[in-house]
Amino acid sequence: MAWVLVLLAAFFSVAQAAPRLERQGSAPTVSFDWFEYTGKDAVFESPLPAGSYRNPILAGFYPDPSVTRVGGKFYLVNSTFGYFPGIPVFESSDLVHWRLLGHVLERPSQLRFDGLGISRGVFAPAIHHHDGVFYVLNTLVDSGGNFISTAKNPAGPWSDPVWLAEIDGIDPSLFVDADGKAYVLNNGVPPEPPKYDGHRAIWMQEFDLQRMKLIGPRRVLLNGGVDISKQPVWIEGPHLFKRGEWYYLMCAEGGTSVNHSEVILRSRAVWGPYAPYENNPILTQRDLPKERANPVINAGHADLVEAPDGTWWATLLGSRPYDGVNYHTGRETYLLPVTWKNDWPVILEQGRPIPHIATAPKLPNANRDVAPLTGNFTWRDEFDRRELNPAWLQVRAPKRQWFDLASEPGRLNVAPTDERLDGKANPAYLGRRQQHLAFEAGTSLRLPKEPGVAAGIAAFQNGQHWYFLGARRDGDAVQVFLEKQNGATTQQLAAATLKSTGDIKLKITGEGREYSFYYDARGWQPLLKNDDGSILSTEVAGGFVGATLGPHARLEH
Known part of the structure; x- marks a missing residue:
């Protein structure tokens, strides 16, 4: 009984x-x-030369891209805010042609969206893979805070959220070091009263992957931005990765509008201190003439991934205005190659516009049998x-x-x-x-x-x-x-x-x-x-x- x-x-x-x-x-x-639905953009009418790809790689409302690689496959997620199903999961073998596998949030029981504005809800996700498990970290704004969902198969099913109630702020991401220790980074309030509007900080805390629990002290890795004396705003979207002997902390800075940018810092130790690159930002479009043809604006919120051939690539967001200011297509997903200069990654040299056509990654087994998401x-x-x-x-x-x-x-x-x-x-x-x-x-x-x-x-x-x-x-x-x-x-x-x-x-x-x-x-x-x-x-x-x-x-x- x-x-x-x-x-x-x-x-x-x-x-x-x-x-x-x-x-x-x-x-x-x-x-x-x-x-x-039929698209008829003039910028997409140009023929695509062999060995090239078209930017954006995901046209339309696909903001805040985060990417990871498992073997020869890449996996990418985007923000969906107040829409359902939430957080699309894409798969690609060449970083250009993407197949929608499913969504992290596909069951109405997973999260509560009741009463939320359409631009609240599910903010910038970050996807990671470690030891056979996919992790997506995210923030449910105005209705729960930061959480993690997991899956053995990126197509799902994904777990119900595990809430990270100990941290505030937005944009959590995961880093797993070579020794197996894991860390959660996120944007949060600064350790002291804010000095100006938009003053934020990047925090980090160790994370127990077995118990799915934050442990140990929570510490600030970056306060304000790369130079707090200049009052930089909205340091966010942190990603931590390691190459050689260096730990790299990459963040978005300047807000999500026309002053958006991506900055990089590095350290020999995971807890820092992190020193900024002298030629930051490593990505922005804010200094280009507004009158340029077919502009891409708002560029930032990038993530980096290393391909099997050793090349590095960045996914990032940008917007295509029709009059230099207004756009209805939201923030889209772009792809750019990463150049390493004196052990610093540079996504795009300052003063260069994001190209609408660029040389494609030279990766085998390109999956071209997918529904078009650009052009x-x-x-x-x-x-x-x-x-x-x-x-x-x-x-x-x-x-x-x-x-x-x-x-x-x-x-x-x-x-x-x-x-x-x-x-x-x-x-x-x-x-x-x-x-x-x-x-x-x-x-x-x-x-x-x-x-x-x-x-x-x-x-x-x-x-x-x-x-x-x-x-x-x-x-x-x-x-x-x-x-x-x-x-x-x-x-x-x-x-x-x-x-x-x-x-x-x-x-x-x-x-x-x-x-x-x-x-x-x-x-x-x-x-x-x-x-x-x-x-x-x-x-x-x-x-x-x-x-x-x-x-x-x-x-x-």
């Missing part, structure tokens, strides 16, 4: 921890037939798989499953919810990243016969900045409408009435700042052309994410 009680207790414990993944029983259903391409989902394509994201972790691919094979059926795009829960919205400055995104949908439902395609930056190109029943006809959320103001910008009651086709196009909206009525008809879409830019909307696009449905009252 005792074992029965144990099983019952375990069952109820799991039931309480897991979200309710059930559909709304009486809700009408919207049916989407397909979704298609110009067309991506189409026919909704004919048994599971949702892993490219789709939800806003925050779901409490129930409101979409269905099984009841009508070849279509995505969505049960609309009361949650709007400007709420703080999980709206019935699936978003895929906007990866180009010039694009088209369209869908075909069937409305339910009942009134009180709006459905269509959204372009979403955060809860206060989005478009919704939707359709709703209007008596025996259908009204197509366009809403725009700009801060606290929601406007209906345009509307049109269709007599057709069959499938409705809608399309959004973007060309830099200008967004246009179309519906199909015996051919594509403009509902509104060339609207100022800068509300989708990070500069206007704030935060750390890029825009996403995809199907959305809601109940109307």
Whole structure:
């Protein structure tokens, strides 16, 4: 009888921890037939010479890349902030062509995203491998703090978070020395009252890999930045690695905007003291002319990896503005070679722009049979798989499953919810990243016969900045409408009435700042052309994410 009680207790414990993944029983259903996205960036039109690769290697909202190598394979993770599933895990054999294996946070029970802004949640992850185990360290901002998840297989399943309650701050990372001792580094408050706004410090503490617990004293490795007399801001994203007799401490400095940079220090001892490179920063774009063609800005938050042939490479983030300032594609993942100069790693000499085409790593077994993640391409989902394509994201972790691919094979059926795009829960919205400055995104949908439902395609930056190109029943006809959320103001910008009651086709196009909206009525008809879409830019909307696009449905009252 005792074992029965144990099983019952375990069952109820799991039931309480897991979200309710059930559909709304009486809700009408919207049916989407397909979704298609096409990128048309001018900078990607240039032919790619043999032996070259294109930057960014991951276009669109793929910020804060961290990379590690196991044998002949590389593994890379990115931030996802308030989106679910969280922290994509990519695999590559040549650092250029990447395959999405899965996500670290794929179960809603792993973390709580309730009520978080879209740019809170899951900040910069760091991936490491040691003795057959993959480790991802991360911070859940505003909802738990720093944690570690582990997996034997990078495709998952990944463990529930192990919380590092002893440390504050953000951007934890792991270093395992040759003697087997492990250390956790992170950004935290300085040891004394901050001397200026943005004054932070890099801390380190020993970590017991067997007990998954921080041990021993916590010490400051770097206070303020490479030269605290100059009041450097936001020293963060620390990575510690060893080459030869030197320990290297590499960090981002200057904040995540146009003054972003990467700096390097070194020491003969793991605990320091760490001396800075005299020619820091080893990566930045902040000193280049703003008027340059096809600029990459915000460059920083780098990680280094050594390839099997002994070459070193850096993954880093950057952004592509369409007017020198505004960008909707978020912070993207770039790849650059690392040059060693007098035992110092240099990612990019100061004054040089990040190239859009560069010489590729000379690595064998390149896996080119992967979905394109950069360049110009067309991506189409026919909704004919048994599971949702892993490219789709939800806003925050779901409490129930409101979409269905099984009841009508070849279509995505969505049960609309009361949650709007400007709420703080999980709206019935699936978003895929906007990866180009010039694009088209369209869908075909069937409305339910009942009134009180709006459905269509959204372009979403955060809860206060989005478009919704939707359709709703209007008596025996259908009204197509366009809403725009700009801060606290929601406007209906345009509307049109269709007599057709069959499938409705809608399309959004973007060309830099200008967004246009179309519906199909015996051919594509403009509902509104060339609207100022800068509300989708990070500069206007704030935060750390890029825009996403995809199907959305809601109940109307």
